[in-house]
Amino acid sequence: MPEQITLYTAKICPWAHRAEITLKESNLPYKRYEIDLKDKPEWYAPKISSVGKVPAITYGGPDVSPEDPSPESQKLAESGVLIQFFADLDQSLLPKDPFTRAKARFFIETASPLISGAFLGAVTRGENPEGVLTAIEAIQKLLPEEGYAVGEWSIADAAVTPFFARAEVAFKNDLGKYEEGKGKATWAKLETDEKYARFRKYFADLKSRKASKRHFTRT
Ligand SMILES: N[C@@H](CCC(=O)N[C@@H](CS)C(=O)NCC(=O)O)C(=O)O
Numbered sequence: 001m002p003e004q005i006t007l008y009t010a011k012i013c014p015w016a017h018r019a020e021i022t023l024k025e026s027n028l029p030y031k032r033y034e035i036d037l038k039d040k041p042e043w044y045a046p047k048i049s050s051v052g053k054v055p056a057i058t059y060g061g062p063d064v065s066p067e068d069p070s071p072e073s074q075k076l077a078e079s080g081v082l083i084q085f086f087a088d089l090d091q092s093l094l095p096k097d098p099f100t101r102a103k104a105r106f107f108i109e110t111a112s113p114l115i116s117g118a119f120l121g122a123v124t125r126g127e128n129p130e131g132v133l134t135a136i137e138a139i140q141k142l143l144p145e146e147g148y149a150v151g152e153w154s155i156a157d158a159a160v161t162p163f164f165a166r167a168e169v170a171f172k173n174d175l176g177k178y179e180e181g182k183g184k185a186t187w188a189k190l191e192t193d194e195k196y197a198r199f200r201k202y203f204a205d206l207k208s209r210k211a212s213k214r215h216f217t218r219t
Contacts, residue, residue, distance in 0.1 A: 002089070003060040005030040006069070008048055010037050014116070014162035015079040016055040021158040022083045024211035026090040030057075033066035041067070049077045057082060080108065083155040094154050104156040107149045111139045111156075115163040123170050126177035129186040132167055136190065140198045148205060161206050168203075 007023060007030050009016040023030050035044060035054050047069050049056035058066075061073030069075075076082060084105075087093040094101050114135040121127035139160070143149060149156035170176050171183035190196050 002029060004058070004063050004073070006033060006058045006066045006073075007031070008033050008035050008044070008054055008056045008066070010035050010054045012037065013054050014166055015053075017162035017165075018079040018158050019055040019057075019082045019086075021161055021209075021211045022086045022093060022155055025153065025158065025209070026086055026093055028086060028090050031066055043067070043069070048075055051077070053077060055079055055082055080112075080159070083108075083158055087155050095150060095152055100150050104150045104154045107142055107156040108159045111142055111149070112159045112163075114138055115160055115167075119163045119167045119170075122178050122183070123166075123176035126179075129171055129176070129178050129182050130189075132171070133186060133189060133196070136196060136199050140196070140202075143198060143202055146201070148202070153209065157206060157209075158211075164203055164206065 005023070005028060007019060009020055009032060011017075011034065020032070035041070037054070040052060045052040048058065056075065056077035058069050058073035058075055061070040064070045064073075076085060083093075094104055115132070118127075118131035118135040121131055122129040144151055148154065149160075168187065171187040174180060174183040176183060190199070
């Protein structure tokens with residue numbers, strides 16, 4: 001019987017989305033608990049995550065209500081740490097070959113800050129959305145000719161999917177602090193320019209995963 005996992009998450013959060021995608025792709029049973037980031041429960045920081053952020057998990061201990069976490073369970077936070085931990089628990093989330101596993105970790109370390117920085121920079125700080133195109137050009141160079149980040153789907157893909165998915169929704173609707181019109185123009189370039197053909201295929205592959213679909217269609 002595997003240890004219980006309770007994921008504390010928030011639908012709006014791209015970091016939490018990394019953990020959710022990974023768990024949905026896994027064979028690990030888990031409970032999901034939505035944290036309202038605008039009105040966090042008082043027990044959340046003292047009992048689950050001292051910094052008060054999502055995602056976080058409880059692992060092991062008795063099967064209790066997520067609102068009444070047991071002192072006997074272990075507590076863990078940080079999306080990058082969590083997805084690696086899930087991959088340690090469920091070997092299907094990373095390739096078996098040690099070098100390919102290292103490449104997946106390399107992809108997480110290098111591609112994630114590129115896309116998260118460019119996307120969040122545009123939406124929250126008003127930087128030029130074209131920064132996302134620059135990030136995508138660099139990420140394309142890390143991708144194999146076909147398939148996912150290291151061929152088969154892995155946690156490397158879970159690490160970046162939330163940012164691409166949010167960039168699409170935000171830019172197509174011109175949402176964010178950047179100059180009006182620039183989001184739509186950037187996404188149009190991404191959808192049409194031959195330069196981004198490899199990314200378009202990669203993004204279509206990511207979106208075809210059941211785990212990505214379920215997140216965006218659930219109410
Ligand atoms: N480095 C963290 C970032 C997590 C994070 O920033 N989460 C935000 C939501 S997207 C949060 O919980 N913020 C606390 C708050 O809004 O009160 C990770 O990768 O897990």
